[in-house]
Structures are given as C-alpha cells and as structure tokens.
Amino acid sequence: MSTLKTNTLTGTTSAGSILVTGExxxxxxxxxxxxxxxxxxxxxxxxxxxxxxxxxxxSSLSDEGxxxxxxxxxxxxxxxxxxxxxxxxxxxxxxxxWVQDDEFSTSTYxxxxxxxxxxxxxxxYHAGQVIGDLA
Amino acid sequence: xxxxFVDTIRKTGGSLGTDIRVKNTSVYExxxxxxxxxxxxxxxxxxxxxxxxTDTVSLLDSNNIASMTxxxxxxxxxxxxxxxxxxxxxxxxxxxxxxxxxxxxxHSATEHDNNSTxxxxxxxxxxxxxxxxxxxxxxxxxxxxxx
Numbered sequence: 001m002s003t004l005k006t007n008t009l010t011g012t013t014s015a016g017s018i019l020v021t022g023e024x025x026x027x028x029x030x031x032x033x034x035x036x037x038x039x040x041x042x043x044x045x046x047x048x049x050x051x052x053x054x055x056x057x058x059s060s061l062s063d064e065g066x067x068x069x070x071x072x073x074x075x076x077x078x079x080x081x082x083x084x085x086x087x088x089x090x091x092x093x094x095x096x097x098w099v100q101d102d103e104f105s106t107s108t109y110x111x112x113x114x115x116x117x118x119x120x121x122x123x124x125y126h127a128g129q130v131i132g133d134l135a
Numbered sequence: 136x137x138x139x140f141v142d143t144i145r146k147t148g149g150s151l152g153t154d155i156r157v158k159n160t161s162v163y164e165x166x167x168x169x170x171x172x173x174x175x176x177x178x179x180x181x182x183x184x185x186x187x188x189t190d191t192v193s194l195l196d197s198n199n200i201a202s203m204t205x206x207x208x209x210x211x212x213x214x215x216x217x218x219x220x221x222x223x224x225x226x227x228x229x230x231x232x233x234x235x236x237x238x239x240x241x242h243s244a245t246e247h248d249n250n251s252t253x254x255x256x257x258x259x260x261x262x263x264x265x266x267x268x269x270x271x272x273x274x275x276x277x278x279x280x281x282x
Binding site: 007010011013018021028032035037041053085086095115117124127134 | 138139140141142143144158160161162163164165166167168169171172173174175177178179180210221222223224225226227228229245246247248249256257258260261262265275276278279280
C-alpha cells in the first residue's frame with residue numbers, strides 16, 4: 001500500500017473539482033460536492049446555544065424568537081439557495097421543522113422548530129447540515 | 136506545505152478508489168475554486184442508514200451502523216461500529232409517510248440526552264395525534280467528529 005501525505009488537495013483542471021471513484025468501481029463522483037459544508041448541533045430550550053463543540057463552518061447563531069434560530073457561516077456558499085437537512089426532538093411528542101425562503105443568503109440561513117402541528121416551540125436538541133457548493 | 140495536484144483519486148494499480156486513507160488534518164479547495172479551504176474529514180458523513188422499523192427491525196442499507204434495536208413502537212436505538220468523539224453529534228432522520236396518510240409517520244425525532252458515543256436513539260410519530268408509530272422506512276445520517 002502506498003501512502004500519500006499532503007495538506008491540501010487541489011484539482012489540476014479545476015482547483016475546486018476532484019473526482020473519486022465510487023464504491024462500486026464503475027463511476028466517479030465529485031469529492032467537493034459530496035462533502036457536508038457546514039453542520040451544527042444546538043439547543044433552544046433555555047438559551048440558544050451550540051451543544052458542546054459540535055459546529056463546523058459556523059461563526060455565530062442568534063435567537064430570533066420561539067423556535068427560530070439564525071446561523072451565520074464562516075466560509076460562504078456560492079449561491080443563496082442551498083440544500084439543508086435537519087432533525088431534532090425531545091422524544092416525547094411529534095416534532096416539526098422548516099426553513100424560511102427569505103432568510104437564505106450565501107452566508108446565513110434560519111431553522112424553525114415546531115410541534116407536530118407546526119406551532120412554534122423551542123427544543124432541547126436540533127441538528128442541521130448544509131450541502132451545496134462553497135464560494 | 137506540500138500540495139498534490141490531481142483530478143482523480145484511485146487505488147494504486149487499478150480503477151477502484153476504496154483504499155484511500157485521508158489524514159484528519161487534510162483540507163480541500165472549495166467548489167468555487169477560490170482561496171477558501173475547509174477540513175476534508177469534518178465534511179464527511181460519518182454514518183448513514185435506511186432501515187425497516189416495522190415487525191422485525193432491519194437495516195436496508197448502511198455505513199458505520201453495527202445494528203438497530205427495537206425499543207417498542209416507534210422507538211429505536213442505533214449502534215455505531217466506529218464511535219463518535221463526543222455525544223453532541225448531529226443526526227438528521229426522516230420517517231416514511233406511506234402515501235401521505237395522517238396515520239403514517241412523518242415526524243421523526245432524536246433523543247439527545249440518551250445519546251452516547253457509540254449509540255443514539257430516535258423516534259417516529261404520527262402527525263394526526265403525535266403518538267409513537269413504527270416507520271416503514273426511515274433514512275438518516277450522522278455528522279460530527281469520529282473518536
């Protein structure tokens with residue numbers, strides 16, 4: 001087995017585009033596009049705060065009201081609409097979450113938490129992940 | 136600092152690419168090709184699965200999931216093969232809505248207080264009354280720091 005040691009991976013044709021061969025060996029997929037660009041694990045129960053140190057590529061978060069949290073990223077996305085995935089709950093009742101179209105920018109987004117019937121509520125645990133192209 | 140300029144990463148002497156080992160301090164250049172770099176390992180999904188939560192619980196497809204445990208109607212424990220570095224990792228999961236019926240699970244939740252570095256708990260609920268109900272299928276993913 002050969003070992004490649006380096007600190008930075010850069011595409012030769014395009015700096016931000018490296019292909020890796022898929023698990024099945026028959027296709028290639030873009031390495032950069034397959035990576036999670038930001039994630040956060042947080043609570044809004046008493047104060048709005050990150051759980052432990054579980055945040056990546058976020059510079060701040062702010063309490064915007066019941067169940068509403070706005071996040072600011074350190075490195076910007078290339079477009080103001082990007083893919084988000086999230087989930088959370090308190091294990092005792094149904095739990096909903098949603099985003100607001102007008103709260104997206106290349107550096108910010110907002111997650112909203114609610115009850116099973118979409119009434120705004122705070123929660124002890126929620127996690128979000130950002131996927132898409134970095135600037 | 137050393138830099139490697141490459142378009143495709145493959146296994147030595149072949150076409151497969153599954154034997155690559157990446158050190159946890161590695162960074163990559165952003166999709167936009169600007170001077171922005173981010174940590175490669177932190178950007179990886181550390182575990183994912185799709186499972187059947189009705190009758191006998193079973194994994195349909197997964198990575199880094201050792202097993203799933205049925206804790207009763209709509210409640211499950213996932214057990215990791217490689218542990219996470221702390222208990223505050225991020226989980227996203229979605230319950231199967233089974234054609235949009237109000238009696239089918241569409242809400243899913245995670246139970247952070249009972250997560251450990253090697254196991255996590257999650258539930259599925261009926262939207263009509265917030266009661267626990269088994270998920271026919273439930274995909275999920277975990278991101279955060281591996282141990």
